Every structure is written in C-alpha cells, then in structure tokens.
Amino acid sequence: MNNNNDILLEVKNLKKYFPISTGAFQTKQLKAVDDVSFTIRRGETLGLVGESGCGKTTVGRTILNLYTPTDGEIIFDGKQIKTKKDLQEYRTHATMVFQDPYSSLDPRMTVADIIGEPLDVHKLYKNKEERAARIRELMGYVGLNSEHASRYPHEFSGGQRQRIGIARALAVNPSFIVCDEPVSALDVSIQAQVINMFKDLQKQLGLTYLFIAHDLLVVKHISDRIAVMYLGKLVELADANEIYRNPMHPYSQSLLSAVPIPDPDTARKNQRIVLEGDIPSPLNAPSGCPFRTRCPRATEQCAQSMPPLTDRGDGHFVACHLV
Amino acid sequence: MALLEVNNLRTSFFTQAGEVRAVNDVSFSLDRGKVLGIVGESGSGKSVTAYSIMQILTHPGRIVGGSVKFDGQELVGASKEEMRKIRGKKISIIFQDPMTSLNPVYTIGNQMREAIMLHTKRNKKQATERALELLRMVNVNEPEKRLKQYPHELSGGMRQRVMIAMAIACEPDILIADEPTTALDVTIQAQILEVMQNLQKELGLAIIMITHDLGVIAQLCDEVIVMYAGKICERGTADDIFYQPLHEYTKGLLASIPGADDDDKPLVPIAGTPVDLLNLPQGCFFAPRCKNAMKICLRKYPQMCQFTETHHSSCWMNIKEAADEGLVTLTEGEESANE
Numbered sequence A: 001m002n003n004n005n006d007i008l009l010e011v012k013n014l015k016k017y018f019p020i021s022t023g024a025f026q027t028k029q030l031k032a033v034d035d036v037s038f039t040i041r042r043g044e045t046l047g048l049v050g051e052s053g054c055g056k057t058t059v060g061r062t063i064l065n066l067y068t069p070t071d072g073e074i075i076f077d078g079k080q081i082k083t084k085k086d087l088q089e090y091r092t093h094a095t096m097v098f099q100d101p102y103s104s105l106d107p108r109m110t111v112a113d114i115i116g117e118p119l120d121v122h123k124l125y126k127n128k129e130e131r132a133a134r135i136r137e138l139m140g141y142v143g144l145n146s147e148h149a150s151r152y153p154h155e156f157s158g159g160q161r162q163r164i165g166i167a168r169a170l171a172v173n174p175s176f177i178v179c180d181e182p183v184s185a186l187d188v189s190i191q192a193q194v195i196n197m198f199k200d201l202q203k204q205l206g207l208t209y210l211f212i213a214h215d216l217l218v219v220k221h222i223s224d225r226i227a228v229m230y231l232g233k234l235v236e237l238a239d240a241n242e243i244y245r246n247p248m249h250p251y252s253q254s255l256l257s258a259v260p261i262p263d264p265d266t267a268r269k270n271q272r273i274v275l276e277g278d279i280p281s282p283l284n285a286p287s288g289c290p291f292r293t294r295c296p297r298a299t300e301q302c303a304q305s306m307p308p309l310t311d312r313g314d315g316h317f318v319a320c321h322l323v
Numbered sequence B: 001m002a003l004l005e006v007n008n009l010r011t012s013f014f015t016q017a018g019e020v021r022a023v024n025d026v027s028f029s030l031d032r033g034k035v036l037g038i039v040g041e042s043g044s045g046k047s048v049t050a051y052s053i054m055q056i057l058t059h060p061g062r063i064v065g066g067s068v069k070f071d072g073q074e075l076v077g078a079s080k081e082e083m084r085k086i087r088g089k090k091i092s093i094i095f096q097d098p099m100t101s102l103n104p105v106y107t108i109g110n111q112m113r114e115a116i117m118l119h120t121k122r123n124k125k126q127a128t129e130r131a132l133e134l135l136r137m138v139n140v141n142e143p144e145k146r147l148k149q150y151p152h153e154l155s156g157g158m159r160q161r162v163m164i165a166m167a168i169a170c171e172p173d174i175l176i177a178d179e180p181t182t183a184l185d186v187t188i189q190a191q192i193l194e195v196m197q198n199l200q201k202e203l204g205l206a207i208i209m210i211t212h213d214l215g216v217i218a219q220l221c222d223e224v225i226v227m228y229a230g231k232i233c234e235r236g237t238a239d240d241i242f243y244q245p246l247h248e249y250t251k252g253l254l255a256s257i258p259g260a261d262d263d264d265k266p267l268v269p270i271a272g273t274p275v276d277l278l279n280l281p282q283g284c285f286f287a288p289r290c291k292n293a294m295k296i297c298l299r300k301y302p303q304m305c306q307f308t309e310t311h312h313s314s315c316w317m318n319i320k321e322a323a324d325e326g327l328v329t330l331t332e333g334e335e336s337a338n339e
C-alpha cells in the first residue's frame, strides 16, 4: 500500500538510555525510549501522546540527533543518518519547535538575530540584503510584523514568542519539524491562533510534523495519525479518528476516557475508566508489558514478555497480549 | 441566603507602575453542596478572587471594595481571630502546586497530625487515626506508609490528595481548588476529579473549582463563571454556558477549543492578546479583541444583565438583541448601539 517514496522518516528500534548514578560507583540505565519504531509519511502530522516522563521529548530530540541514540536507525528521505556529514545535511531538513516560549529564546538577541541564527550557521544567504529579506519573509509566514525585527523576546507575549520560535525553525527551509508541546504554555484563546498557523504552514510549505502534546483534543485536531507512548514504549498507533473511536490498548482506552470533554452532556454520559496508582518510575520499569502494574486486564503472561507492536488491520498497531 | 455571597468585590495590587485592578466588581453566590467553576485565561483574576475570599492576599494587594459574606458573616475586614475560625474550618483552599503548602522537612503524618490537633481536640493517637481515615477518603493507597513519608517521596497526584485530605480535615463547608490538576497528567487528573466529586456527594461539600480547562468545568460544575480582565462576563449553569453562551468572549472561547467529534471543524481563534490591566480600555474590556464590537462597546462598559433565572451576561450584543425583541428599552446614549 505504501510506496517507499511516501515515507519521509523511518525510525527503527530506537533506544535512548540515560545513565543515572544510584550510589557511589553504581549507575543504572534509565530507559527513556526503549525500542521504538514508526514511520512518518510525507506531508502528514503524526501526533505523539502520553503522560509526562513517558519519553515523548526524548523521542523528538533523539530522532533529530540532539541526543545521540543509544541504538537504532533513523532513515530520512530514504537515507540512513550515520556520518557527521549526513547529520549536517539532515539538520537543514529537520528542525524543532520547543515547548517553552519563554526560555527557548535568547533574551539578549533581537528577533531578527534569533530567526537569522540558523541562516548564519548553515550559511544560507549571499549578502546582508538577502539575509534581511529572508528574515522578513519568515516573519511574514508566522504573522509577525517586520517592524518587530529589532525588538527583544521579553517585549512579546507568549503566543508571539512561540511564533518567533516557529519562524526560527522554518529558517533552514525544513521539510520536517518536531513540535514539542508548542501550545501547552499558551492560553486557550492564543492556542487556537498557533494551532491554525501550524496547519496553514503545513499546507503552504508542504511540511511534515511530529506533534507532541499532552492535550489529547489538540493532538486529535491536528494529527492524521496518533502514537501513544507509555514508559518508553509505543503501545498503540493508528489513524487519529480511529484511535478515538476504537482505542484497543487498555492504556489508550483509559487515557482517552480520562480526557475531560468540554461538553456537559457528554461528560454526564461518559463512563470514565479511572486507573489506579501512579506511573512507575522508568528506572524501575515493570518486566514484560510496562502497563501491567496498572492494567485492569493484566495476566501472568504480561509480566513475562513485552507484547510486540503489530498491525491489527488497516494500519492500526497495538502492543498488547490480549488484543 | 446563600452559603457564600460575594458582592461587588474589588481587589487591587498597588504596584509601582500603577493600580492593577485584578478583581473588578465581582458578584456571585454559592449554595451549600454545589460546584461552582471559575474559568478564564491567565491573569483574568481567578486566583485573586479566591485569595480575597480567604483574606490571604499579600502586599501590595488589598481589597478596595465590596463584601464577602460566609453564612451571613462579613469576611472583608474581619479580624485575624475571626478569620482563624473560618479558614480550614469553614472554607479551605488547595493550590496548583501542593509543595507550596507542604513543609519538605516534616513527614506527611507529622503535618497532618499537626493540622488536625490544631483545629480539633484530639490527642496524638486520635489524630493519627483521623489522618488515616482522611487519606482513605481521598483514595490514598497504603495510608500507613504515606504517613511516614516526606512530601518529596510522593508523586504529584499523591501530594494533591494529601492536600485535599488536610483541607477537609475539619469538615469545611467550602473547598476552593485553584487549578488543582493543571500540573497533573490526565489519568491522575481523572483520579483527583473523582475524589472531589465523591467528597461533594458524600460530605455535601460546596466546591469552587478554578481552572482554565473548559473540559474540567463541563465534567464537574453545576454553575460557571467566565472571567475576563478582572470582571465576570457571564454566569450561568453549565448548560447555559456551553449550549447557550451569550457573551462574545464566552462564544470565542468555545469556538477556539477542539472538541471530541470526528468532523474537526476549524478552530476559530480569538484575535489579539489579553488586555493589559494597567491600560484598560474605556468601554467593554473585551472590545479590542471582539469581532462584533459596536460603537457603544468602545464607550461604555455593558452592565451585567439577567436573561433567565440562572443566566447573566454583560455584553452589549445581548442588550441590543433584548431591545430588538422589545424586552428592554435603551436609554438615549445606548440607542446608537446598532452603528
């Protein structure tokens, strides 16, 4: 069904472990991302959801090589990213927008210099005029007035700062952007402005997104497909509407039923599956299926082996022994 | 008489840059056993309203007008002694970050016993019993073990349960919850909301739920207040607010959040940025961002009007529509609303 040419990014068995010291001379591996594989098609938005600490940011940063992968392959546009040279080239195609519009911008730099920095790093202009023109163009894309170019980040609101961050991410003319909780720090009335901008830019510039967020309604709104993570593993991946209508993994089921729907009638009818207990620490992840300590359906088998993520039809992937 | 009556409350912060009118003529009431939601974007005055009710404002903030009556008793200007009998015993408050109210160097048991013994005549053993009972009420697992732990040893959700347990220790009539689940994950949020719902049902607790999440409001609240720039723009039952919103700001908020349906309608954002409380516009505070603003909106603040038994709104659009239907007559200055 999928011609390989459709696939922009392929992630194979990605692992990112962080060594954590647990006492004098002792370290333990924190498995922030543990054997994750997925593909992203050209022009699509893949949403990545899961609770805090489950590894979403680490996935995003590792596929951009901002963290060196512990293991696994990253294949971009049909080419595996291996050497330093691959990486340099890759960095002009794949960029990132960060969560915190307050701390992710250097307060001592003007807006023009913040947006222009990637242009400088990758030497993407011939002369000053070209640089300035490109910065103006980028500011235009995100709806910033070019008069703002000489101002500093603190002079802008959260929503405007996030626009600056997006203009900067667009500077190298990327085809792929990892958006890490780009609207979480914004007020609802501002969130919609930024979400619509992401959608418009995608159409206009043919972008592909990995969109990380913990607001599941926002993710559903913007994504074509959604991947659900729990304790460093992917547990389910499917078309956005399909996963909402028909979540198969017990974790996705409870996660989705826990989302407060902004509609009193639905709220009154909604049968919430309230999970017991807290998410275990990734330093002491359970054996077998990571969800088994909170899963209402867990059996003995679940403690013994991690169920593989397999296609249950029409590209609906689930990792659960009982599904 | 309602359990809590807030009338024309005004609270300001006297900063070097000028007077910040954080709460600007706010009135509402809360009945026993009801859940009232306060929703609004950051800086709209939700927390300051709560702090004003509790009389826990810090310098340079102070109440500059209005009244807060609990069970008929005026709290504005009440003495320290009087407030000590109210706080924790009649009205309790919990915050977004439980760490701000927990002492990191004492165990949970220590702090809970302390609070219980301070307010009730119980000895240490009885206080421990009560602490365990309270922890069970908020669904804390292994409560005996928790008593021996320090705050940092607990997860965020567990700490918030401990805070709720301490807040209800003296069986208050009202629990004010200021964004209690904002920092928590959605499955943990669901646990906390369930605990709060149970307490409301079992203890007849009235709750003021402060949040910016309209989903949480829909889930929990009987009545809803929508705040903008220190003022209430609309007030009504949850059904009024979600299904028959009157105020243009409320309509804007509802149009700007994604719903759960399959057919994703495009989000309609509210234009512009939140107002600067130091530079309030002359007329309706929302006018600079309102796509339906009329001339009169720029000149005169629309007064709060009652449209049904439960539903109040302060928006010229509503007043104009009511006038068109012949329900009210506009004064001379207001006639030009249509222009």
Ligand SMILES: Nc1ncnc2c1ncn2[C@@H]1O[C@H](COP(=O)(O)OP(=O)(O)OP(=O)(O)O)[C@@H](O)[C@H]1O
Residues within 6 Å of the ligand: A018, A030, A031, A032, A050, A051, A052, A053, A054, A055, A056, A057, A058, A059, A214, A282
């Ligand atoms: N640089 C690091 N060193 C050690 N541990 C790390 C590091 N970065 C992340 N971790 C750990 O890896 C796990 C996954 O972290 P990550 O930030 O990717 O999760 P997340 O799902 O994005 O969380 P949140 O939603 O809270 O941002 C966490 O347990 C975190 O503490």
Ligand SMILES: Nc1ncnc2c1ncn2[C@@H]1O[C@H](COP(=O)(O)OP(=O)(O)O)[C@@H](O)[C@H]1O
Residues within 6 Å of the ligand: B013, B015, B020, B022, B040, B041, B042, B043, B044, B045, B046, B047, B048, B049, B058, B059, B060, B061, B277
């Ligand atoms: N200590 C303070 N000093 C000056 N201004 C304050 C202080 N606390 C709150 N404010 C102002 O009061 C307004 C309302 O704040 P708050 O009630 O905390 O908003 P929220 O609705 O987010 O809870 C904001 O403009 C805020 O900046």
Ligand code: SF4
Residues within 6 Å of the ligand: A249, A250, A251, A289, A290, A291, A292, A293, A295, A296, A297, A298, A299, A302, A307, A319, A320, A321, A322, A323
């Ligand atoms: S594999 Fe077992 S523990 Fe894991 S989700 Fe499925 S049933 Fe639950």
Ligand code: SF4
Residues within 6 Å of the ligand: B247, B248, B249, B284, B285, B286, B287, B288, B290, B291, B292, B293, B294, B297, B302, B314, B315, B316, B317, B318
């Ligand atoms: S009063 Fe006027 S400006 Fe204010 S919300 Fe209503 S229509 Fe808009």
Ligand SMILES: [Mg+2]
Residues within 6 Å of the ligand: A056, A057, A181
């Ligand atoms: Mg993160």
Ligand SMILES: [Mg+2]
Residues within 6 Å of the ligand: B046, B047, B178, B179
């Ligand atoms: Mg607040």
